[in-house]
Amino acid sequence: MSLNLNDLEAMLRGLMHGEFSSLSISFNDQHACNYMTAQEWSETGLDAESYRRTGWVSYDERDKALQDNSVWEAHWYPHAPTGFHVLRASSLTALCAALTDISRKQKVGIPTSE
Secondary structure (H helix, E strand, C coil), X not given: CCXXXXXXXXXXXXXXXXXXXXXXXXXXXXXXXCCCCHHHHHHHCCCHHHHHHCCECCHHHHHHHHHHXXXXXXXXXXXXXXXXXXXXXXXXXXXXXXXXXXXXXXXXXXXXXX
């Protein structure tokens, strides 16, 4: 997958549907600020069970992210400052590929599992 910045912006905006929607992309945001690795956070961090189970592009991506201590996360409120989605991956490339898929499905009206 290769996106130029204009395509990336258009894809990310495709996830937003309301005047007050918002989106953040972070790297190692939850665990690093707590002086923990991704693996440690998944075992003992705040809401560790939910962190391990939900929001990952795939289980393979989760395992790679925890092993490599590399967690990219998109967190967005598509309609307003309530009701959000979270998606995580081991790399920015994998995260953007999954977000592109969600954005495309939304444009043609295909329901997503989020």
